[in-house]
Amino acid sequence: MSDSAASEAPNAATSAATAAAAATAATTTVPRPAVAPPEPWSFPVGTTHDLPNGLRLVTYDVPGQYVLSVRLGLPISLRDEPQDREGVATIMARTLDEGTAQHSAEELARLLERKGVSYGAGMSDAGLSVDLDVVKGNLEPALDLLRQILTEPVFPEAEVARQVRTRLAEIEQERSVAAQRAGHEFVRTFYARDDRSSRPTGGAPETVSAITREDVSAFHARHVVASGVTMVVAGDLEGVDVLPLVEATLGGWRQGPSRDRFLQRPAQLAPDRSRIVLVDRPGSVQTELVIGAPGPDRSVDGGWAPYPVIGFVLGGSPNARIDAVLREEKGYTYGIRSSFRPRRAGGLFLTSGSVRADSTAESLRLLVEILDSGRNGFSDKEIRSGVDFISKTAPGRYATADAIADEAISMALDGRTTKFTTANLRDLAAVDRSRADGAYERFADAAGLGRGDTRAAGWTIVLVGDAGDHREAIEGLGLGEVTVVSDAG
Missing domain, CATH: 3.30.830.10 (Metalloenzyme, LuxS/M16 peptidase-like)
Structure with missing residues (x-):
C-alpha cells in the first residue's frame, strides 16, 4: 500500500465513525426536561x-x-x-x-x-x-x-x-x-x-x-x-x-x-446593657467577641419569616457579609456567625466568634459597621440566597423521625404546633428585599440601635482577651467606654 493510501485509510475510518455517532445521536436524543421550581413543602401532619x-x-x-x-x-x-x-x-x-x-x-x-x-x-x-x-x-x-x-x-x-x-x-x-x-x-x-x-x-x-x-x-x-x-x-x-x-x-x-x-413573661433587660465589657485574659492569642441586642420572638408584627433570612445574609454562612470581610478578605477569623434567637416572649440577635488577637480592635470596628449596614438595606441576590437555603433545605432537615420529633417539641415549648413550621416556610416565599429591609429597620428601632452618643449605641459588646493589649485601641474606635472585668468573674 502506498503512503498516500495508508494515510487516507484512518481518515476514512474516522469519518465513518463520526457519521455513525451523529446518526445514533439523531435517533436517541430527547428534549432536555425543563427544570421547574420545587413544589411547596409541608411539615408532616401529626x-x-x-x-x-x-x-x-x-x-x-x-x-x-x-x-x-x-x-x-x-x-x-x-x-x-x-x-x-x-x-x-x-x-x-x-x-x-x-x-x-x-x-x-x-x-x-x-x-x-x-x-x-x-x-x-x-x-x-x-x-x-x-x-x-x-x-x-x-x-x-x-x-x-x-x-x-x-x-x-x-x-x-x-x-x-x-x-x-x-x-x-x-x-x-x-x-x-x-x-x-x-x-x-x-x-x-x-x-x-x-x-x-x-x-x-x-x-x-x-x-x-x-x-x-x-x-x-x-x-x-x-x-x-x-x-x-x-x-x-x-x-x-x-x-x-x-x-x-x-x-x-x-x-x-x-x-x-x-x-x-x-x-x-419576657426576661428583664439591664438598663445599662448598651456598653462594652472586656474580660481580661492576659496572653490570649485570640479574642472572643459577642455582640447582641434585643430581638423579636416568633409572634413579631410582620411575621417571623424575614428574620432567619436576615441572620443568614449577615452572618449565617461562609458567604455571608461578615465572613466575606473578616475571613475571606482580611483573614482575621475562621468564622463568625449571626442569628436571631427567639424565646417564647422576646428574643436576641447575637453575633459571636473569635478573631486573631492582633486584629481585635479592627475586627470589632468592622463587625459593628457590617451589622449597621443592615440599615442600608439588602440586595435582591442576598435575600434570594437566604430564602432558597432555608426553604429548599427544609425537606432534608426534617427527613428523619428524630428531627421531626425535635421540631415538634421545640414548637410545643414555644406554645405552638408544627403548623407554624409549615406556615413559616410558606411565608418565606413572600420575603423579598423590601420586606427584609423593613424587618431589620423595625428590629433596629426596637433595640435602640444607633441611638446615643456612640456608633455602637444599643449593642451589648463583650470581648474576652488581653485588656493590656486591646483596651486603648478599642476605646480609640469611639464605640464607647470599655469596662474591664477579671477573667475569674
Whole structure:
C-alpha cells in the first residue's frame, strides 16, 4: 500500500465513525426536561390526643423509620428554682435515670441497653426535655421504663452528690473556654441582675454546691407532673397503636397544677446593657467577641419569616457579609456567625466568634459597621440566597423521625404546633428585599440601635482577651467606654 493510501485509510475510518455517532445521536436524543421550581413543602401532619391528666400526645407516622423517637417537653421554668439552689433543675434532669423504685441505677442502665433504648434529659430556658429512641418492637417496655424514670425516681444521695461535683467541675471548665466565658459575661451584662436569665442555666458554684438530695426530690415532686406536657412519638407506626400504650403507662402520671403562665413573661433587660465589657485574659492569642441586642420572638408584627433570612445574609454562612470581610478578605477569623434567637416572649440577635488577637480592635470596628449596614438595606441576590437555603433545605432537615420529633417539641415549648413550621416556610416565599429591609429597620428601632452618643449605641459588646493589649485601641474606635472585668468573674 502506498503512503498516500495508508494515510487516507484512518481518515476514512474516522469519518465513518463520526457519521455513525451523529446518526445514533439523531435517533436517541430527547428534549432536555425543563427544570421547574420545587413544589411547596409541608411539615408532616401529626395526630393529637389529649389525655385526662393534661398530657398531650402527638404522633407522626414516618414510614421506613424503624427506630422510633419519643420526646417530652415539660414547661418547667428556671424561675421556679429557689434562688439559693439555682441549678437544682439541671441536677434533677441528670439524676432522673439514676435508679427508680423498682430498679437500681445499674439495673436500669442494663434494661435500657437490653431493650435498645437510648435515653437523655436536659434543662434549658425553654423547659425540661426528655429524649428516648427505641427500636419499633420495644416501644411498650421502653414506655414503661420511661414511666418509672419520670414518676418513680429515687435520687440516690451518692448519685446526686456525684452530679453536683460534675457540675462544679463543668463550671471551672466553662470559665477556661473563651466562648463560654464570653457567653456568661454577656448574659450577666445584657439581662437585669435580678432576672434568672442573667445567671447560668446550670447554676453557679455557691448555689450548686448547696444542692442536696432532698432539694432535688422536692423540686421533682412539685414540677415533674403531667399537666402541660407535650409528648411526641415519631417513626414508622404501622401496626403500632401508640395511644393505648401511652395511656397504660403515662396515663396515671399525676396531673399537678396547670402550667403555662411563667413562659409568657419576657426576661428583664439591664438598663445599662448598651456598653462594652472586656474580660481580661492576659496572653490570649485570640479574642472572643459577642455582640447582641434585643430581638423579636416568633409572634413579631410582620411575621417571623424575614428574620432567619436576615441572620443568614449577615452572618449565617461562609458567604455571608461578615465572613466575606473578616475571613475571606482580611483573614482575621475562621468564622463568625449571626442569628436571631427567639424565646417564647422576646428574643436576641447575637453575633459571636473569635478573631486573631492582633486584629481585635479592627475586627470589632468592622463587625459593628457590617451589622449597621443592615440599615442600608439588602440586595435582591442576598435575600434570594437566604430564602432558597432555608426553604429548599427544609425537606432534608426534617427527613428523619428524630428531627421531626425535635421540631415538634421545640414548637410545643414555644406554645405552638408544627403548623407554624409549615406556615413559616410558606411565608418565606413572600420575603423579598423590601420586606427584609423593613424587618431589620423595625428590629433596629426596637433595640435602640444607633441611638446615643456612640456608633455602637444599643449593642451589648463583650470581648474576652488581653485588656493590656486591646483596651486603648478599642476605646480609640469611639464605640464607647470599655469596662474591664477579671477573667475569674
